[in-house]
Amino acid sequence: MVPVRSIPVEPGSLTYPDLPWVIQHREDRCTLCGHCTTVCPKESIYLAYRRQRVPKLEILSKKRGNDYRTFVGIRQKPNPKHACIGCGMCAMVCPNEAIAPVPNTIENRTLFFDNIKGEAPKRGGRRNATGPTLLDRIMFDRISMLTDPALDAGRHEFTVTTTLGRILSPEDYLKRSSEGGWIPPTREIFPFVIGSMSFGALSPNMWLGLLQGVAYCNEVLGIPVVMCTGEGGCPPWVLKSPYLKYIILQIASGYFGWDEIIRAIPDMQCHPAAIEIKYGQGAKPGDGGLLMWYKVSKLIARLRGVPEGVDLPSPPVHQTLYSIEESVMKMIQTLSMAFDHKVPVYPKISASTSAKAVLNNLVRNPYAGGLLIDGIDGGTGAAYNVSMDATGHPVASNVRECYLDLAAQGKQNEIPIYAAGGIGKNGNVAQNGMALVMLGASAVHIGKYIMQATAGCLGNEQNRCNVCNVGICPKGITSQNPKLYRRLDPDKVAERVAESFMSIQTEVKKIMAPLGRSQSLPIGMSDAIGINDKDAADRLNIKYVC
């Protein structure tokens, strides 16, 4: 062994098999077109010149020797900053199937070096827990068999909508309707809501595509889908358009975009679907929203009322609030009043063992329109890895607990519980959503699934891509760089939104029909579900089946 002085080896020196994704390149297929190196969002690959020895045998002179040839190949940079993220855009653009990333199943040493310059690692996406989720394992097992005819999902009429907003007790409703009192506003919505993804986190094209798709679902397909803005406001042209009725405006601790919203109130043609007050997010509980400087473009800066190119970390909590009573009472009531008490206002919290305390406060607040509980499997545009991976609470048991608590008080119809976090994580969106409905949720919010299904987001649970935070989304979904987001055709996104909701609606009916349910969403129909895990069954108070 001799020292190799010509090769600098530093503590952080890595080589390509140390990286999470390894590029496989086939020189024999490569045409050197350069598409892959151009498209790579991480600039992970480069065109390299290499020398290869070719043994040479000169038969006549009976001499042996070496010849050398030069060749070009695509090589991977071993620097963690440029580590391949496995997005596979190189494979997508390669005309000759010459290149593709493969997951490195042996070792990922970048984990030890992703804190260069003392910056703790951040990313977008989910917590990267693979395998079937608890929701995936829930079975709908109470089938109307010979005792009664099952319904026909294709031919019978179904009501699959749910209520958004506070519902009075029947006694209270009759009293108020006879006295002309205030009846809290409600909306009939499709129980799968496009969850909060901000204008800022999403590119303008993605946002436009979603809005177009939602409008199509409502106005052409008759599926009353609504979408939530996330923290970051709403473009003024949308605020003043008739499409605002399909939009839930979110207000969060940074209050971004609310200047524009408040200013637009006098010009609004209709009321928004609801107001969501974000107190917490499942992916990063106890942490505020984060829009990293890469994505604070001129447009975003104007909309949010901030300078361009600065990080926008929202505080973990609304700074004006000191106690749960105050946060619940003051903020909900204020926002309800801002919209003439004609728009439901509900808070969103991270799933947590303290969720029941929040819920019980809401029960006593006449202006609270529901509670959204976001579980640990939820996605985010940007968060510290440690928050995303290790902080939070799964949504299922949290929602169930809250529902049973409400049922014990006889108020399960009054404060709807909405669930979010990991619904459709493995593609089973209708199954996951309906399992939560039967556990007690009135509706579910889906964000990451929507990005994956409608725009082809490449993120998965093996840490593929997940660069939403730095604005280099190779599909143009979460980027503010026009060169990237022009790749995304809003019309195509809209088409996929419509397709996705049509199929979810069919699957919901296919789940409800065998249970003999068609007249109302089977909220809390816990006798219809079972799971092949005794502990989970006990915890959720449902059947254990095996």
Added chain:
Amino acid sequence: MCRLALKTAIEPFSPYEVLQAMEAMQEGYDGSGLGLLLRGMEFEDFKYNPRFPILSGIANTDKAWRRLDDFMEDLGYELKYDHRFRVDKSYVEDRDRFRYFVRAYRMPDRFADATTEEREQELLATRLALRKNGEENGRDLSVFSFWPDVAMIKEVGWPLQIGNLLGLHDGQIKSRVCMAQGRQNTNYGINLYACHPFFVQGISTMTNGENTAFVPIRDWLLGRDFPGYMGYQSDSEVFTHILHYAIKQLKLPLQAYKHIITPLSTKELDNHPQGDFLKGLKSVCRRLIIDGPNAVIGTLPDETCMLVMDQKKLRPATVGGREGAWAIASEMCGVDAMIPDRDPSFDFQPMREHTIIIPPERKELTIWSQYDQFPLSQAA
């Protein structure tokens, strides 16, 4: 499948007539039990004052019987009449029944000046206390109803056989309304309390079919904290409680029942004269929406009778009759058996939006549609 029969007539008649209709409908059902509700009572050997509450049930043992006696006496109820069924034991398959009872009481003096509501509460509390008493003593005592002018009988076996067992053909006991359901809850364990019709504070219904939305409805009713909303040995019991909730608690007219259990769609309500009110009602009573498949037949304290279907109309029921006598049955032959002297061309099978109401005058029946104006002043 269950068989249901209801007859209502100005002239009191023997419940045996309804049992014969059950027999006519026997094809296709298992005859595993019988539930009978009689309203508008007439006893051959006693001039009954319809203010006296009647306690009906079964005491399995002498001990239970004596306990019942003591219990009622301690509460201050004065026994006015104790109907004795002429039991023909040859119809019993070695069943341990000491006494089937239908007994009329005078309420304790302390209720002389009580409001109707207080009296109704007391009757319910007494029935529930007796039921609990029986359950705590090895289920040796069953109490089905305790209400003025109402008697109930429930037993396992073929309806006609039970009628013969109790000698119901002897004309000793008659009523102006009689409803019968002919099947025990064979989907689950046998329990007399699971046998239709169900009863709470004068309101009674019986149903055929399964209630797929049972659990969410039950959970919501249990949350009302109303003592009578209990039991639920049968998934059909909630239909009675929803009717009670609509009429007694919400004080809505009978027509509201249909709007609660099978509300019109939002699109239909958009064109309804009271669409806004009904949309709100649908929303606040959302947990009471049923999915069927069911036909619900019921009676109210004023002897009104009613019939409604689930939204998909997946269970049969027919109503027919003439002035003074009407019948509702799950099979057409049941109506034939109860009122043969009617014009069958006027028989009616309600559609999903209909509520059939036979008012106490029994002159004609009302076919009320959900699309009609809703009879509620506050909604106008």
